Amino acid sequence: MKGMSVSNGAPVPPTVNSDADLAERLDLYRMQHRLRLFEQRANELYVDGLIRGTSHLATGQEAIATGFAAAMRPDDYTFCTYRGHDHVVARGVSMAAVYGELMGREGGLMGGKGGSMHLISPEHGALGSYAIVGAHLPIAAGAAWSAQYRGTEQVAVCFFGDGTTNIGAFHEALNTAVVWKLPVIFVCENNQYMEYTPIGSVTAVAHPAADRASAYGLASILIDGNDVDVVLATARRAIANARQGGGPALIEAETYRHGGHSRADPASYRPPDEVRAWMARDPLPNYRARLLAAGASESVLQEIEQAVASEVERAIDQATSMPPPDGARVLNDLWANGGSAWRN
Amino acid sequence: MKGMSVSNGAPVPPTVNSDADLAERLDLYRMQHRLRLFEQRANELYVDGLIRGTSHLATGQEAIATGFAAAMRPDDYTFCTYRGHDHVVARGVSMAAVYGELMGREGGLMGGKGGSMHLISPEHGALGSYAIVGAHLPIAAGAAWSAQYRGTEQVAVCFFGDGTTNIGAFHEALNTAVVWKLPVIFVCENNQYMEYTPIGSVTAVAHPAADRASAYGLASILIDGNDVDVVLATARRAIANARQGGGPALIEAETYRHGGHSRADPASYRPPDEVRAWMARDPLPNYRARLLAAGASESVLQEIEQAVASEVERAIDQATSMPPPDGARVLNDLWANGGSAWRN
Amino acid sequence: MAELTYRGAVAAALTQEMDRDHNVVFLGEDVAAAGGVFKATPGLLDRFGPLRVRDCPIAEQAILGLAMGAAMTGLRPVAEIMFSDFFAVCWDLIANEIAKTRYMSNGKITLPLVIRTANGGGIHFGAQHSQSVENWAMMIPGLKVVAPSNAADMKGLLAAAIRDPDPVIVFEHKNLYATKADVPEGEYVLPLGEAKVVRHGPHATVVALAAMVPVALRAAQLLAADGIEVTVIDLRCLVPLDTATLLNSVRETGWLFTVEENPRLCGWGAEVASIAAEEAIDSLSGPIIRITTPHLPLPAAEELEALVLPSPERVAATITRTLR
Amino acid sequence: MAELTYRGAVAAALTQEMDRDHNVVFLGEDVAAAGGVFKATPGLLDRFGPLRVRDCPIAEQAILGLAMGAAMTGLRPVAEIMFSDFFAVCWDLIANEIAKTRYMSNGKITLPLVIRTANGGGIHFGAQHSQSVENWAMMIPGLKVVAPSNAADMKGLLAAAIRDPDPVIVFEHKNLYATKADVPEGEYVLPLGEAKVVRHGPHATVVALAAMVPVALRAAQLLAADGIEVTVIDLRCLVPLDTATLLNSVRETGWLFTVEENPRLCGWGAEVASIAAEEAIDSLSGPIIRITTPHLPLPAAEELEALVLPSPERVAATITRTLR
């Protein structure tokens, strides 16, 4: 089945990092579970009318955000898209603040001004969720350039979808980042679809990112994005290389979104067989099983799950008790002086 | 020396088309000579103040325009850049009309409205010279789409420079053209420089077009753009394939511009050795020598040269006697109704 | 007459024109199999087949390049750019290539093409998916600009745009897609460049566009309750602009208000105001007032967005205060 | 004071600010080794080295992305976009990303960056290399907009733009690069948002920008010969806009003329006119007249271009006719 075989086309199939000790792996499980539950509950809040506007869930793609965040230094930079809740939460941003932003509350991450598609938290290295396809790839390169110039050994990691590989900004960012040898990792989360259109029907190559790597003199890297161990090992290698001045990497992580593109989309265009096959590769139950097989106890896993469940409910309680946004702020913060005057 | 070896990196080095008979080859020589002389005299007209504005000469690159034009059907489409005089003249547009446009005269190809960078003559299939880098690649794809839709077996040929391979529109056009299997040939005239910056210093791969072909599932084609026989053979193969529904090709033709980027540029940034080496590969004297070796007589070649010289001088005479543009036309032809009214 | 939604009118106009002219082709992202993300084009793929209704990669420059190249060579493409905010990623094609080629070519090239796009705010999508950018198009010579406020105009003006020999940008307001109106059945084509007086009143002229038309009409109702009767003009097209209807009304009422969804600076109302200040200054009884979104990106939260978009209450209050 | 060209003032401001602040970096196409295609930045590479002065591929989205990402993380980049017409290939970065990020982030992100670009016509480069697009930038909330008319202002305002904590677009007029003026030596920084009255006269207010300032001044000389004495205001900045200077002058003279190089619709003068029509209507003695390039792409031939760009003669004739 297309896209199911993760080593297909990858010159160097990544190996599972078997050194990760159990504690670390439990953390990886906890984080994936946090992201899963965070978004499942967000979806319910939509249904309940507490969240308005639009929203794009990454349910099924949690292993990628988890693996990369675990490989990053606290001062590294994350750039992501409208489908970015996971990446922001994985960098340590408060769930309550993100829920608050989705609900458009005063205590939301950007006080309601950004919304679901524009989460940003510089103190966590989360330098933005971008809603125009492709735009953030060159911006991530810019943060990497700044790190290179300042000599801080920070790395920028930039997440985007398969559909994004066909837009011009992708090409400009990749070429320039390689020429300038910037410490930036480009991570294509290939969830097989742009919005409703299968990526294969609009792309000249089978692996939209991996098959383009050579056009930038980069190694072709295609991994199982649903296996957090694989993701973490790949992330560590690429980030270490970039930190040491080895330049960018382009990584294609194959995955699947369990739901539709956005709130409006029931995703009925997807063949049931395809959905079934990918649901069998759901990163969470599979990783849970792997941990049990590796010696983790059922009770420890359940403890984690319960702790996460109550963390998420607490965050929701906090967010729902936030007041609506203060209208007095609406004219603030266009300019660095705090205001928005266009005249003297 | 970088860029001197034409087979480097090309999986299938093109072979010289030895079938071209002498008459055809004399035509190829004549056309190259026409283009060379046309632009040399244009340069002198600048120096004399008869041409104002800017202009970008392709002296040294004539073999590409000549070889492709010779391979095209009269109803095929040419898309080129500001460095496009050769491509337009090679499609049969009157030299006098082009000179007239460079001089900004009433009888100029677009009556002075377009200028040197915007030559266009639909009746010759010359669908425009474009002055924004990259823009015309998707437009050429559109003409090819139209040919495909109308079932006319026309082919679009789109010329652009090495520097253009690093801009987003290149990527979007290539991917889309391949997915839609459009009859369009993308020809990268790699003259080794963008404006003043060597292409190698801003590009992640050694061969800016050929090394990117695989990113679109295309064969890597790298040819000697200074050898008109090679160009013609390559063009014929690619065009025939596209005409039969085989889809696009991306061809990198290595060449060199003898002068600067534009009128303003003395090109002093180029290493003298590099210039010397490339001047030794000047397509004109080399092709002349090949023809003599192949049995052409010196007198036939001189006849051609004299005929071209008087053709060019006639064209200049015609253009210099054209009146300045008629100011009454300046408000015309924004809209198809012939006017430019924005209000009722 | 049949009741149609605004989105239904888009499909109706496309169907009418594609039935009529085999050279009309339609392309965009998710427009064919999925029928568009705003569900404005369902059924077209089935009816006209995959050669005429085409899904594209996320590559807006490619989409508009395809449309332009096709328009140069005999077709009449209709291209969808999913959100008007994305004009920014293909602005070169729109502003430098499509708009300028006819003039630059001294009339040798004609470009009969339409760019449809979902424009405007009010649905809490945030700053990058909510912009009103009619002024972006208006400021570029060589583009015609249409922005219907209701389903009937959508059908008639989109059809007219497709038949027009020049490039036309059709702004479809996202917040109007679900609205319904009576729409003429059968072939229906309106002229481009005719504004419509949608309410008559002697006390002031209120000029609006797209989603601001219902806002202005609601404001007019509020004002009427206070005894102020205003004329409301739905511009419908920005280029060509129906200055006659505008100026005639201003000369009658002596007062001009614009209701603009765009952020203030260089909005379409600035142009309208400058025309009135040049050509109807002697008829003006007082200042020309522009009611716009403040010069800000649009905030995402519903409460904040509602604060900055022109509302019937703000329009009515501004007019009352000015006329008093 | 030293006499400097306008292009020399660009280099002087960059040198001044790069000497002062190690975080100021400079990037663009052909800007380093070649010193810029308009020769506005020669010597910077030698002085500041290849880490601070960088040549880029032809990839304007990359250039502005690099600048934005760097500005988010502590640097103060100055990016050159070779011609302002090329804003169209990177408009998303300018209008959607750089302009909106501070507001969308609720002030968490500050973007101290400058985009320099060669703007305007008059040198017969044709429709795609001659546009005056100050209004493109003016209409986007979150951008400051500067367009100096002379070398001294260029030095002071470019320096101010680099020091400003917000994104500033600096329009350098191509047709002014060779002009000379006395420029203060040593550290020189002007405030942003202050217009300058460059000529005083009681009969009318003429507002101009960049290359239209010398046109307006020459027109004022022609008018003076006929006994008409006008005030000429060089706006210098469009955002922030010095409405006080503008409105004070209009209140004194009773007449307002704008001289705009942009094509008419939604030009910066439309905004200026609408402000005056709102806030100084009672002081106006007659219509507000905008003198602009007609709503056309710019033709290439010298004679045609000269016909459409505002000329001193056209400005003077329009004012004479109006005041009469």
Ligand SMILES: Cc1ncc(C[n+]2csc(CCOP(=O)(O)OP(=O)(O)O)c2C)c(N)n1
């Ligand atoms: C320039 C641009 N074009 C189109 C869109 C509309 N759009 C939003 S998400 C999306 C699909 C993106 O696909 P992909 O990159 O695979 O990311 P995914 O949503 O699958 O995570 C599209 C077309 C956009 N936001 N920006």
Ligand SMILES: Cc1ncc(C[n+]2csc(CCOP(=O)(O)OP(=O)(O)O)c2C)c(N)n1
């Ligand atoms: C989008 C854009 N960026 C920059 C330029 C300025 N410019 C004109 S020609 C040129 C160099 C193009 O190099 P290449 O593609 O190699 O073509 P060549 O001039 O060598 O034929 C540049 C940078 C432009 N016209 N358009």
Ligand SMILES: [Mg+2]
């Ligand atoms: Mg996807």
Ligand SMILES: [Mg+2]
């Ligand atoms: Mg080149």
